[in-house]
Amino acid sequence: MRIVLATAAVLAFATGAATAQQSVRTGPAAPELAEGKAVYAHWCAPCHADSMGLAGTNSLTIKYEGTDIPGVLEDRTDLTAPVISYFVRNGIAWMPPFRRTEISDAELAALSAYLTAPLEDRGAHTPLLAEEMAEMEAAR
Numbered sequence: 001m002r003i004v005l006a007t008a009a010v011l012a013f014a015t016g017a018a019t020a021q022q023s024v025r026t027g028p029a030a031p032e033l034a035e036g037k038a039v040y041a042h043w044c045a046p047c048h049a050d051s052m053g054l055a056g057t058n059s060l061t062i063k064y065e066g067t068d069i070p071g072v073l074e075d076r077t078d079l080t081a082p083v084i085s086y087f088v089r090n091g092i093a094w095m096p097p098f099r100r101t102e103i104s105d106a107e108l109a110a111l112s113a114y115l116t117a118p119l120e121d122r123g124a125h126t127p128l129l130a131e132e133m134a135e136m137e138a139a140r
């Protein structure tokens with residue numbers, strides 16, 4: 001019995017390692033995903049980027065602790081367009097609902113396409129808006 005439990009623990013660990021590896025990504029997103037990624041960078045990354053201490057990433061990391069669902073939205077492969085639309089239009093906890101004047105239906109569709117695309121097509125993790133702004137400032 002002890003051996004079975006130990007094997008299960010090793011398997012669980014191996015699965016976790018595989019999931020973590022999947023989230024290491026580089027380069028630009030596939031061209032057809034660029035618009036959705038830009039929407040994500042502007043409206044979502046400030047709370048959901050790959051950095052602890054952000055409201056969204058923190059909450060979702062705690063929510064899914066012990067599961068193989070990652071806390072970073074950009075690393076998820078379980079989201080669907082209706083689920084994304086629901087949260088974007090209704091908000092939850094500290095997440096505000098976004099109006100059509102902020103994120104149009106077309107932009108929401110592009111955002112959903114990005115967040116549901118195969119991980120390898122999504123390119124590198126979106127940087128924090130603050131990092132992006134610092135780079136823009138430095139390039140001026």
Ligand code: HEC
Pocket residue numbers: 040043044045046047048055056057059060063073079083084087088092093094095096098103111
């Ligand atoms: C002001 C911070 C903030 C912004 C901006 C924000 N979110 Fe969130 N979001 C959160 C928080 C906090 C939660 C988790 C709430 C909870 O504890 O369940 C969340 C939850 C979600 C969830 C639910 C995931 C789940 O499995 O429960 C989705 C989907 C989501 N956000 C998508 C988005 C998208 C897409 C954007 C950009 C359009 C966005 N969020 C912008 C803070 C934010």
